[in-house]
Structures are given as C-alpha cells and as structure tokens.
Amino acid sequence: MSENQERIILEMTDIDKTFPGVHALDHCRFDLKEGEVHALIGENGAGKSTLVKIMTGIHTDYTGEYKLFGQPVHFRNIKEAQEAGISIVHQELNMMNDLTVAQNIFIGRESNGFFCNDKAINQKTAALIKDFNIDVNPTDRIRNLTVGKCQMVEIARAMSYPATKVLILDEPTAALSEAEAEDLFEKMEQLKARNVSIIFISHRLEEIKRVSDRVTVMRDGRYIDTLNAKTCSIQDIVRLMVGREVLEEPKSKSNVPEGAPVVLSASHLNSNKVKDVSFELRKGEILGFAGLVGAGRTEVMRLIYGADHKNGGEVIINGHKAKIHHSKDAITKGIGYLSEDRKRYGLVLGLSVTDNTVLSSYDLAELHKGLFVNEKRSAEISEKYVKRLKTKTPSVRQLVKNLSGGNQQKVVIAKWMLRNCDILIFDEPTRGIDIGARAEIYNLMDELVKEGKSIIMVSSDMTEVLKMSDRIVVMCEGRKTGELDIAEATQDKIMTLATKYQ
Amino acid sequence: MKENNGIMAYLKGDGLQKVIAVGCLVVLYIFFGIFGRRFLTLDTFVSILDSSYYIGFLAIGMTFIVITGGIDLSCGTVMVGSALIGGVAYKVWHLPIMFCLLVVMLVALLFGLCNGLLVGKMKLPPFIATLGMQFISMGICSVVAKVQTQTYPSLKSADGWFKQVIYKYNNFPVGAIWLLVFFIIGWILLNKTILGRYTYAMGSNEDAVELSGISTSKWKVYVYIVNGFFVGLAGIIYAATYSTITPQTGNGEEMYAIAACVIGGTSLAGGVGTLFGTILGVFVISVLKAGLLSMELPVQWQQVLIGVVVLLAVLVDVIRAQKAKRT
Numbered sequence: 001m002s003e004n005q006e007r008i009i010l011e012m013t014d015i016d017k018t019f020p021g022v023h024a025l026d027h028c029r030f031d032l033k034e035g036e037v038h039a040l041i042g043e044n045g046a047g048k049s050t051l052v053k054i055m056t057g058i059h060t061d062y063t064g065e066y067k068l069f070g071q072p073v074h075f076r077n078i079k080e081a082q083e084a085g086i087s088i089v090h091q092e093l094n095m096m097n098d099l100t101v102a103q104n105i106f107i108g109r110e111s112n113g114f115f116c117n118d119k120a121i122n123q124k125t126a127a128l129i130k131d132f133n134i135d136v137n138p139t140d141r142i143r144n145l146t147v148g149k150c151q152m153v154e155i156a157r158a159m160s161y162p163a164t165k166v167l168i169l170d171e172p173t174a175a176l177s178e179a180e181a182e183d184l185f186e187k188m189e190q191l192k193a194r195n196v197s198i199i200f201i202s203h204r205l206e207e208i209k210r211v212s213d214r215v216t217v218m219r220d221g222r223y224i225d226t227l228n229a230k231t232c233s234i235q236d237i238v239r240l241m242v243g244r245e246v247l248e249e250p251k252s253k254s255n256v257p258e259g260a261p262v263v264l265s266a267s268h269l270n271s272n273k274v275k276d277v278s279f280e281l282r283k284g285e286i287l288g289f290a291g292l293v294g295a296g297r298t299e300v301m302r303l304i305y306g307a308d309h310k311n312g313g314e315v316i317i318n319g320h321k322a323k324i325h326h327s328k329d330a331i332t333k334g335i336g337y338l339s340e341d342r343k344r345y346g347l348v349l350g351l352s353v354t355d356n357t358v359l360s361s362y363d364l365a366e367l368h369k370g371l372f373v374n375e376k377r378s379a380e381i382s383e384k385y386v387k388r389l390k391t392k393t394p395s396v397r398q399l400v401k402n403l404s405g406g407n408q409q410k411v412v413i414a415k416w417m418l419r420n421c422d423i424l425i426f427d428e429p430t431r432g433i434d435i436g437a438r439a440e441i442y443n444l445m446d447e448l449v450k451e452g453k454s455i456i457m458v459s460s461d462m463t464e465v466l467k468m469s470d471r472i473v474v475m476c477e478g479r480k481t482g483e484l485d486i487a488e489a490t491q492d493k494i495m496t497l498a499t500k501y502q
Numbered sequence: 503m504k505e506n507n508g509i510m511a512y513l514k515g516d517g518l519q520k521v522i523a524v525g526c527l528v529v530l531y532i533f534f535g536i537f538g539r540r541f542l543t544l545d546t547f548v549s550i551l552d553s554s555y556y557i558g559f560l561a562i563g564m565t566f567i568v569i570t571g572g573i574d575l576s577c578g579t580v581m582v583g584s585a586l587i588g589g590v591a592y593k594v595w596h597l598p599i600m601f602c603l604l605v606v607m608l609v610a611l612l613f614g615l616c617n618g619l620l621v622g623k624m625k626l627p628p629f630i631a632t633l634g635m636q637f638i639s640m641g642i643c644s645v646v647a648k649v650q651t652q653t654y655p656s657l658k659s660a661d662g663w664f665k666q667v668i669y670k671y672n673n674f675p676v677g678a679i680w681l682l683v684f685f686i687i688g689w690i691l692l693n694k695t696i697l698g699r700y701t702y703a704m705g706s707n708e709d710a711v712e713l714s715g716i717s718t719s720k721w722k723v724y725v726y727i728v729n730g731f732f733v734g735l736a737g738i739i740y741a742a743t744y745s746t747i748t749p750q751t752g753n754g755e756e757m758y759a760i761a762a763c764v765i766g767g768t769s770l771a772g773g774v775g776t777l778f779g780t781i782l783g784v785f786v787i788s789v790l791k792a793g794l795l796s797m798e799l800p801v802q803w804q805q806v807l808i809g810v811v812v813l814l815a816v817l818v819d820v821i822r823a824q825k826a827k828r829t
Binding site (some may be wrong): 058077078082090094095096097098099103107108111114115116264418 | 649694695696697698699702703705707708709710711713714715716773
C-alpha cells in the first residue's frame with residue numbers, strides 16, 4: 001500500500017490555457033498518486049474547473065505536458081478520457097431527468113448495436129447500486145430522486161466505466177446535507193480502498209482536511225503549493241488561497257441588545273412540508289436556521305414571503321397581523337428574500353447590474369415618470385450601491401451573468417437594500433461563493449444588522465451558522481426541533497437537533 | 503400513498519395526461535354517436551381512418567422532433583412539395599410510378615437532412631431553422647413544378663395500382679394498415695433503439711448528453727432525417743389520397759401534427775411524450791372532423807374544437823402540476 005501511495009499516475013506540467021481575454025491557466029502543474037484523495041482548492045476563477053476540463057478532454061486546446069500512467073496523452077474528447085480511465089462528476093449535476101437511473105448510467109453504452117438492451121443495463125445497474133449501497137431502483141426516474149441520491153447515481157455512473165482509475169468530484173457536497181455528505185465520504189473511502197484516485201474540489205475546508213491526503217492550492221490560474229492535508233492547518237490553506245488571513249471564528253455571544261423589540265413573529269405555520277413552526281425575530285438580530293437539506297427551512301421562508309400557500313398559522317410584523325398572500329405583499333411589508341438559487345429566482349442574468357438593482361423598485365416615485373423608466377436615476381442609484389457594497393463590476397451596464405457568484409449576490413443585496421427592507425431573509429447566502437467574497441458578504445450582513453435591520457439566515461454550512469447567528473433555530477422534517485442561543489450553541493448540539501427524526 | 507385509491511393516485515400523478523386523449527376520444531365518439539346522423543356507421547369509420555393518414559405520418563415524425571425539444575414547421579410544405587416533385591417526375595420526366603414515389607421520399611429526406619444540419623450542426627433554434635425551410639421548401643418545389651398543378655394517375659388508369667396498394671383497395675382502407683405498420687416501426691425506433699433513447703435524452707438535458715461523450719449534433723441530424731422519412735411517407739399517401747397537388751400549399755398542416763402531439767401528452771419542453779398518445783391525438787382530430795360533418799355543422803368548427811382540446815389537454819396538466827405542488 002505504501003509504495004502504491006507513492007506511484008504517480010497522473011502528471012500535468014506547464015499547462016497553459018487562454019480564453020479570449022482571460023489567461024485561465026498560467027503554467028500550471030498538478031500530480032496525482034495512486035489511491036489518494038487529492039483536494040484541489042482555490043477561489044472561484046482560480047482555474048480549478050479549467051484544469052479538470054483539460055484532464056477530462058472537455059478543453060482540448062491547450063499547451064503543456066499531460067501524462068497518464070507515465071504516457072503522454074492529449075485527449076480530443078470526453079470519450080477518450082473516459083476510456084483512458086478518467087471520469088468526472090460535474091458540479092452542476094448532469095442528469096437526464098426524464099430517463100431512468102439505469103438509462104442515465106449507461107447513456108452512450110446502451111448496446112453494441114442499434115437496439116437498446118434495457119434488461120441488461122437494468123441488471124448491471126442493480127449490481128452497481130448494490131455495490132455502492134445506494135437506495136434507488138434502476139427504473140426510478142431521476143426527476144423523482146433527491147439531490148443526494150442523484151449525486152450517488154452520478155458517482156456510480158462515473159465508476160461504471162471499468163477503466164476508471166481517476167475520479168474527479170467537482171464540488172460534490174455543495175448541494176448535499178451533512179448526512180448525505182457523510183455518506184459521500186464513506187463512498188470515497190470505499191473507492192480509495194480499491195486504489196481509485198480521487199480529485200476532490202470543494203470550498204469547505206473542514207471536509208477537505210478530513211477526507212483528503214494532499215491539497216493543491218491554486219490562485220489566479222497559477223499553481224501555488226501542495227500541502228499534506230494531515231499535517232497542515234486550515235489557516236495554512238486559507239492563507240495560500242487568498243494570500244491573507246481570514247478568520248472563521250464562531251461568534252461567542254449575541255450582539256442583540258437586551259429587550260430589542262420583536263419585528264417578526266411567526267406562529268404555528270403549517271403547509272404540506274412545514275409542521276407547526278413558530279419563532280420570533282428581533283430587531284438587529286441574525287437568526288440562523290440550521291438543519292439538513294430538506295428539513296423544510298426554505299419552505300418556512302417561502303411561507304413567510306408568500307411564495308407558497310399556507311394551510312395555517314399567522315405572521316405578525318411589528319405587532320400587526322400581516323396578510324401575506326403573494327410576494328408583493330411581503331415586499332410592501334418590508335421583507336426581502338434572497339433565494340438560495342440566485343440564478344433562478346434572484347436575478348435576471350441577461351440584464352445589467354442597474355436593471356437588476358432597480359427591478360423590484362420601479363414603483364418608487366424617483367424611478368419612473370409615468371410609464372417611462374428614469375434611466376439616469378436608476379444608473380445613479382445602482383452606482384451608489386456598487387460603491388457601497390464594493391461590487392466588482394467594470395460598470396453598472398455590465399450584464400449580471402458576467403459577474404462572479406459573490407458579486408451577483410451583492411447585486412441581489414443591493415436590490416433589497418434599495419427597497420429599504422427591514423427584514424431580510426438570506427437563504428444560503430454564500431453557496432457557491434469563494435472565500436474572499438464570502439467574508440465581504442458576512443461583513444455586509446453585520447453592517448446591515450448594526451443599522452437596525454433584522455436578518456433570517458438559512459444555511460447548511462455549520463461554520464457559517466455558528467459564525468453569523470445570534471440565535472439558532474434548528475429544524476428537522478418540517479418541524480422546529482430546537483432553538484439555541486449562540487452562547488450555548490455547538491456543532492454537536494445543532495447536529496443532535498437536526499437529526500431528531502420522529 | 504394509500505393502496506385503496508390507486509387509480510385516483512395514478513390520475514393525480516402522471517397518468518392523467520395519458521388518459522386525457524383516450525377519454526377525449528371516447529367522449530367525442532359517444533357524443534357524436536348520440537347527436538350525429540349516421541355517425542356510428544362503417545362509412546364514417548372508414549372516413550375517419552382516411553382523414554388520419556397523412557397527419558398521422560406527420561405527427562409520428564413530429565413526435566420525435568418535439569421530444570428532442572425541437573419543432574418542425576416545415577413538414578406540411580415539405581410533404582406537399584415532395585408530392586409535387588413526385589408528380590413532376592411522373593408527368594414531365596415520365597418516370598415509372600414506383601420511381602416517382604421514391605423521388606417523393608428522397609425529396610423529403612433531403613429536407614429532413616437540411617433541417618438536421620441547420621439545427622444539429624449549425625445550432626440554429628429549431629423554430630427558426632424549420633420556419634426558413636418552410637418557405638424554402640414551398641418556394642423551391644413550386645419552382646421545380648413551374649407553378650403547375652401536378653396530377654397523379656387516377657385509380658382507373660394503368661398506373662393507378664399504387665393507390666390500391668397505398669390508399670384504398672375496393673373500399674378497404676389499406677392506408678390504415680400502413681399507418682399501423684409505420685406506427686409500430688416508429689414505436690420500436692423511439693422505445694427500443696439508441697436513436698430513441700438519445701431523442702429522449704437530448705430533450706431532457708442536452709448538455710448532459712454531450713458531457714456523456716455523445717455527439718448531440720450528429721444524433722440531432724439523424725432524428726431530423728427520421729422525421730424527413732415520415733414526412734416522405736406522408737407525401738406519398740397525400741399523393742395517393744388527393745391525386746391533384748397544388749403548388750404553394752401545405753403550410754398549416756404542421757400545426758395539426760403539433761396539435762396531435764400536444765393532445766397526446768408530448769411536452770413541447772422536450773423529454774416527455776409517447777407515440778401512442780400522438781396517434782390518439784391524430785384520431786381526436788379526425789373524429790372531430792367526421793363528427794361535425796355528421797352533425798351537419800361547418801368544418802370550421804373543427805378548428806375551434808381542436809383549439810379547445812389542445813388548450814384543455816395542456817391546461818389539465820398545468821392545473822394538476824400546480825395542485826401537486828400545493829398538496
């Protein structure tokens with residue numbers, strides 16, 4: 001085993017790749033040993049994705065040397081890489097939702113001829129599922145599966161290529177609950193035991209430290225350093241990533257003044273996915289909502305925001321009973337909602353920073369003259385927020401789709417700040433956002449509460465919950481299973497409450 | 503889900519869309535049977551079959567395209583245009599009728615290939631590509647025919663045998679058998695072959711298919727060629743049915759094919775649909791036509807009712823989806 005560990009099976013040296021206007025990889029290098037978990041880490045745009053896309057034959061136009069099992073290779077397409085033993089599970093799951101599990105796993109390998117042999121692929125899939133201990137049927141349609149199970153199916157697909165010796169997991173845990181992530185790590189151990197090498201891309205440093213053997217840090221398309229994951233500290237990794245220190249210390253006590261008034265009180269909220277949830281939010285407070293994915297936290301927020309139909313319960317805002325039947329009602333009552341899926345619900349990607357900032361505020365007198373939009377004023381306003389939030393964009397006319405995740409999130413925040421919302425619901429505020437921009441978002445949230453705004457923060461990232469919240473509500477299976485003051489909250493306590501299944 | 507309300511659960515789930523075309527057909531049949539004059543006769547039944555042939559073939563091809571997430575606006579004009587050029591081959595070039603029918607197939611396959619290249623290789627949106635081809639096919643075929651109406655041999659003439667083989671033998675609706683045969687071929691193609699699998703897969707998530715190492719541009723070309731094949735069959739049976747082919751017609755027929763797909767539960771978003779549903783959709787349209795005639799109502803009402811059925815078919819599904827979200 002130990003000599004195996006030293007055998008380098010994949011080696012890339014002096015890899016250079018440019019896109020129009022971007023030097024994506026600048027003489028980058030990487031190597032992978034047999035049977036190791038090798039984490040690849042760096043801020044968004046550091047070049048991790050480009051590097052693995054070269055490994056897997058998606059990008060074919062690059063310079064530099066790429067050796068696999070000691071042989072120089074230059075893959076011309078994905079299939080060649082797969083046949084040579086490299087498989088990837090992409091960050092955004094690439095499943096065909098209308099097809100079955102088996103049809104997804106064996107897409108492109110249905111048979112040798114023209115006719116599909118569904119019986120054979122169902123049998124093979126059944127064996128794979130058993131091997132990986134996944135709780136699905138070969139004939140289940142993907143659209144009916146949870147994200148976690150889809151991920152497992154994707155891994156099974158990657159491993160179903162008999163040649164696979166290198167498995168690349170691109171941010172596999174981003175959409176998983178902690179329990180599902182645990183399950184994934186177990187699978188990774190299994191694969192490691194079979195001498196499969198894993199390249200693991202993630203933003204979550206604790207899990208990187210836990211599961212990997214080595215860590216390679218990238219920054220701005222350059223190779224920075226490779227560390228031994230067992231001996232280095234998280235601070236070491238972070239310092240290499242950002243070139244500066246970022247402290248991720250948990251908050252020790254609540255910053256909310258004694259006797260701060262209650263701004264929002266929800267009592268006995270009920271829907272098909274939410275079961276009798278009550279809580280209070282106080283002025284200047286960050287109220288964390290912790291729990292596993294699927295615990296019903298987003299569903300509670302959607303009830304408050306009027307996006308879903310309520311079967312019972314009431315919401316009281318500033319002491320008055322609020323009738324919220326539509327998101328419009330929520331906005332007029334001063335509630336802003338930052339969705340967990342920015343690109344789908346939070347932004348119009350094809351419009352500019354300005355247009356997105358003022359999108360929900362056209363009814364404000366200063367932004368329109370009759371039917372006409374006041375373009376000049378809109379631009380001024382969004383300029384102001386770009387400055388204030390330090391949004392990195394060449395101009396306010398830039399289309400939002402060209403911004404990075406962190407800057408997109410800032411545009412969403414600007415949108416709600418413009419509406420002067422007193423209650424902001426942040427649903428997974430830093431999902432898919434790199435560590436530098438993450439710190440800025442945290443600072444922003446702290447500033448907002450200092451100004452007297454109140455924030456509800458739904459987060460599956462335990463570090464984030466403990467770092468930001470003044471108080472923490474924990475949910476499980478649509479029920480509220482507990483409430484903790486930050487002073488008494490620990491990861492263990494939250495986890496216990498989050499897994500309090502009935 | 504409780505066992506005792508299995509049927510209700512099925513209806514509340516995906517089943518409803520499947521049942522709606524069947525239900526529509528049954529309701530229409532009973533309705534016209536009661537209120538129509540001489541509706542429940544063999545003659546009416548045969549005329550229902552007769553009026554379903556060419557739309558049937560178009561709709562089978564269209565189902566493939568729609569499942570990939572595309573649409574074919576050119577199939578009506580290509581059908582008439584290929585039949586027109588087949589007529590030129592017979593009347594002007596004096597080819598044997600057998601070869602003329604081959605010409606019809608070739609023309610339609612060629613247009614299928616063009617659509618496929620435009621959509622697959624050049625990445626044009628299917629709506630635009632086939633809209634362009636609708637005009638091009640209508641124009642070019644008319645030019646080739648020198649804007650002359652073309653006629654195929656009549657039943658009585660020496661070359662009229664082809665109508666007996668394809669369309670009708672002594673009042674026996676031979677066309678229905680061909681429709682059945684090619685429905686089965688289409689079904690096998692869509693459900694049992696890798697072409698069919700990729701058709702569903704591309705409509706479901708094209709990027710994923712591409713990332714699985716499958717060339718979607720290549721397979722799209724194939725799917726559009728398959729569509730061209732069925733459009734060619736529609737052209738042949740169109741020629742056998744009508745004998746006289748007028749240049750610059752055929753536009754609008756594609757809408758009946760799309761309507762049949764939608765009534766049969768095929769989603770224009772791609773990924774979902776069955777040929778069985780499509781063929782039921784075709785018959786819903788034919789039954790409406792025959793039924794309204796039997797009630798001595800003008801045929802224009804057929805258009806109104808097709809519109810209503812299309813809206814209902816989709817509306818029911820939308821409402822069901824909303825309810826499923828809420829409960």
